[in-house]
Amino acid sequence: MAQTKTGPMTDxxxxxxxxxxxxxxxxxxxxxxxxxxxxxxxxxxxxxxxxRGPASQLALADSLSLDPSNVVGLLNELEERHLVTRRRDSGxxxxxxxxxxxxxxxxxxxxxxRLQLVDDDLLKPLSAQERTTLYALxxxxxxxxxxxxxxPEEPALRPAMRSKR
Numbered sequence: 001m002a003q004t005k006t007g008p009m010t011d012x013x014x015x016x017x018x019x020x021x022x023x024x025x026x027x028x029x030x031x032x033x034x035x036x037x038x039x040x041x042x043x044x045x046x047x048x049x050x051x052r053g054p055a056s057q058l059a060l061a062d063s064l065s066l067d068p069s070n071v072v073g074l075l076n077e078l079e080e081r082h083l084v085t086r087r088r089d090s091g092x093x094x095x096x097x098x099x100x101x102x103x104x105x106x107x108x109x110x111x112x113x114r115l116q117l118v119d120d121d122l123l124k125p126l127s128a129q130e131r132t133t134l135y136a137l138x139x140x141x142x143x144x145x146x147x148x149x150x151x152p153e154e155p156a157l158r159p160a161m162r163s164k165r
Contacts, residue, residue: 042083045074084104
């Protein structure tokens, strides 16, 4: 078995590699998305709302693994740019429902087209099949740590999610 300075090569840690790749990708993405453009947390929130539909602020906070007060700030930024809309829930006036706007959908698509160029450059050593596999594995890993944010199931999910933390 091959040896490294720190031990056998079977001791492969993924997190440092993922973090390094993320850091390189983040720098390239920031340049691609222009100063003052959408940041990763904006893109993730918009993507969740686009893919899953309207959500309560609290459910979105859980899905993003953010403190609810931080989500309010994030949504304020998105709302100022007219990328999301917030409205009171007709079933519970204390709750706000967040929905991606048409402009939000358009800006999200544009950002993802530009980020595809970053992906292509960052992952050019991988074949198309390897990229597909990597994507599927990352989606599965992220999905295991990301609670759903759809509105109808929220009351039933919240107690169970709290007990798992």
